[in-house]
Amino acid sequence: MARFLLRRLVTSVVVLFGLGVVTFLMTQVLPGDPARAAAGRNATAEQVAAAASRLGLDRPLWDQFAAYFGRLFQGDLGTSVVTRRPVLDDIAQALPSSVELVLAAMLINVAIAVPLGVYAAHRRGRFADVAARVIVLLGAAVPVFWLGLVLQLVFADRLGMLPLTGQLGFGREVPEITGMTSVDALLSGDLPAFGDAVSHLVLPALTLAAAFIAVVARTVRSSMITVLDSDYVTLARATGASERRVVIRHGLRNALVPVSTIIGMQLGWMLGSTVLVESVFGRTGIGAYAVTAVLQNDLYAVIGTVLVIGVVFVLVNIVVDLVQLWLNPRLRQPARGAAPAPAASLAPGAAAEAGPAVKEGAVS
Incomplete structure (x- = not known):
């Protein structure tokens, strides 16, 4: 380690x-x-x-x-021409709002893409599999700004279910603790403000997540198909394990190893993709800050934004590697010349379920 x-x-x-x-x-x-x-x-x-x-x-x-x-x-990214403040201070003020948006979008991404990929793999070749893949590909093909405008038109203007723009309703304020509006409202104990902040977060988070759901869903599907066709899954089924246990415990747990890499990389990509989403929904974040910097020819602000997003991307990838080590114990094993024992090819828990069947096979 x-x-x-x-x-x-x-x-x-x-x-x-x-x-x-x-x-x-x-x-x-x-x-x-x-x-x-x-x-x-x-x-x-x-x-x-x-x-x-x-x-x-x-x-x-x-x-x-x-x-x-x-x-x-020394942490000096220069001074903004527009705000006349250190660029690092401006980014530190704008970044939490973008992080809040990215985390909400990633939550939606995982909540939709992972079950959809598992279901498509379990129903591969059938109508449900084809329909799921077509839906997620359509979501990825739609331009972000156009999808945001459509969601605003349908859910904010026509149905009136969600707010149109901004991060809080008019006249509502929360004390700044973390810079994330919903988290600050929750920490301050203002539940109405928390609900208001979450409602303002739904449409931009869904817009940001739409382009990334297809990648995660297809990766989960491909990885799940490979895992479900493996020998240890066949053995688990032969021992009488329920299909749900086979799919969730033996299939999904092992399929998440490559998926975790994609999700980690998407966190960095999402942070860079907040430019259009924050502009459409009138949110203050690092994306809106970058747009203003470009329009005002604020060179140091633009470069500072690129540097901060790059640092976040590198740190997230380190965390992803650590998560992979936790998900796949075999990555923690040193390389050896000897071939692994047959039991090592079993998924976590599959050898325990096989029990007597493995022993009888060894004896015979």
């Missing part, structure tokens, strides 16, 4: 260094003059030169590169 963590940390450091290099190159090749943006649109040439000197833009490229990484190690 220690060797695994060390290897993952080294890999993560290399990835983050590469991300830092890419973002530094962005400062050199993207259109626009950071010094002009920092000095202001109506600044004189002398003021622009002073801003360039203050930002170190008049130094040689290698000096700028070293200074850039020096600031990154």
Whole structure:
């Protein structure tokens, strides 16, 4: 485990260094003059030169590169041209709202995709299997902004079941504790505000999850088919285990190992996909912050957003690897030259259920 963590940390450091290099190159090749943006649109040439000197833009490229990484190690992502505040402070204020949206979308994603994939695998080749795959593919093919507008039209405007935009109803406030509106309302004990925050979260979370449900559902289906065709599942069925126990305990538990990788990667992708969703539903988050930064030519805010999303993506992947180690004990075993014993091929719990059947087979 220690060797695994060390290897993952080294890999993560290399990835983050590469991300830092890419973002530094962005400062050199993207259109626009950071010094002009920092000095202001109506600044004189002398003021622009002073801003360039203050930002170190008049130094040689290698000096700028070293200074850039020096600031990154200190947690300095620069100062936003729009807010005149440190970019890291702006992102720290906007990120919790996006994390709340991503977690809600992932909850919807898993709650729909996993049962749908299991059901499709259990009914493979039948009408239910084909219908399930067509439905999730249609959800993935629909553009995010169009789906958001349709959901607003149907559930907010026509049916009046859910709020149209925002994060809380007009005139309602909750104390800021974590930055996640629903969590803050719950922690403060304001149940009406909690219900209001959740109702504002449903449509954007469903919109964000729609594009990712198809990937998880198809992965679960493919993995479940492979597991259900394996020898230990056949043995579990032969010993009289119920179909539900076979599918859930022996099938789903082993099929979730590759699925956990997809889900972990989707967390990072979802965080980057909040740009359109937050714009459509009028939510304040890192996606809306990035849109404003691009429209205002706020270079350091854009780069800071890219860096933070990259760091979150790397951290999530480390957590996913740890979850895989927990789900699959065989990954924790050192590689050996000897072939594994026959019992090792059984799923967790299958050998115990086989009991006498395995012993009789060994004797014969």
